[in-house]
Amino acid sequence: DAGVIQSPRHEVTEMGQEVTLRCKPISGHDYLFWYRQTMMRGLELLIYFNNNVPIDDSGMPEDRFSAKMPNASFSTLKIQPSEPRDSAVYFCASSLSTVNYGYTFGSGTRLTVV
Amino acid sequence: KQEVTQIPAALSVPEGENLVLNCSFTDSAIYNLQWFRQDPGKGLTSLLLIQSSQREQTSGRLNASLDKSSGRSTLYIAASQPGDSATYLCAVIYQKVTFGIGTKLQVIP
Numbered sequence: 001d002a003g004v005i006q007s008p009r010h011e012v013t014e015m016g017q018e019v020t021l022r023c024k025p026i027s028g029h030d031y032l033f034w035y036r037q038t039m040m041r042g043l044e045l046l047i048y049f050n051n052n053v054p055i056d057d058s059g060m061p062e063d064r065f066s067a068k069m070p071n072a073s074f075s076t077l078k079i080q081p082s083e084p085r086d087s088a089v090y091f092c093a094s095s096l097s098t099v100n101y102g103y104t105f106g107s108g109t110r111l112t113v114v
Numbered sequence: 115k116q117e118v119t120q121i122p123a124a125l126s127v128p129e130g131e132n133l134v135l136n137c138s139f140t141d142s143a144i145y146n147l148q149w150f151r152q153d154p155g156k157g158l159t160s161l162l163l164i165q166s167s168q169r170e171q172t173s174g175r176l177n178a179s180l181d182k183s184s185g186r187s188t189l190y191i192a193a194s195q196p197g198d199s200a201t202y203l204c205a206v207i208y209q210k211v212t213f214g215i216g217t218k219l220q221v222i223p
Contacts, residue, residue: 102148
């Protein structure tokens with residue numbers, strides 16, 4: 001398996017623009033997670049899905065952030081409109097089960113909003 | 115709310131030294147604990163996963179222990195090498211995962 005695949009690897013955008021981050025989880029994994037990593041706050045869970053259904057979105061900072069998982073092999077995290085404080089590395093991770101299995105992370109998307 | 119603390123925040127050791135990284139957590143109701151390694155500008159690489167019923171896991175020069183009752187885990191690295199230089203993250207998994215801030219390790223040749 002190719003692991004968790006994220007795109008793009010880097011994204012530079014202007015404030016106010018819409019940004020869409022993409023993730024393909026490992027085939028067969030039932031759980032998908034979106035994290036944000038900054039120097040100040042470390043890794044923060046934004047939202048996670050189980051069988052394509054959002055379970056907990058309490059970490060989503062505000063209404064400008066939205067996430068979807070239209071099928072088992074694809075998820076998006078959208079920021080509209082983007083702001084400079086959204087600059088961070090966004091990671092996607094997947095897991096077969098949170099009970100007996102660990103997490104596999106993608107390589108991340110480094111987002112810079114200028 | 116689960117809180118995960120990692121001590122020390124940074125560590126610098128000479129090559130060949132054995133070292134211990136510490137992780138503590140406030141809620142003992144966990145499924146698993148997972149140690150990750152993160153190289154600068156890279157993603158997270160899983161090192162060891164300890165299930166709640168286990169006490170330790172070993173992989174090569176790495177050994178991780180788990181004491182749920184005291185809310186502690188340690189990652190032991192034997193005979194450290196410059197290639198071990200990275201940030202090590204502890205993740206406590208229940209229904210979702212909570213990460214520590216990490217320990218930044220530098221192994222000096």
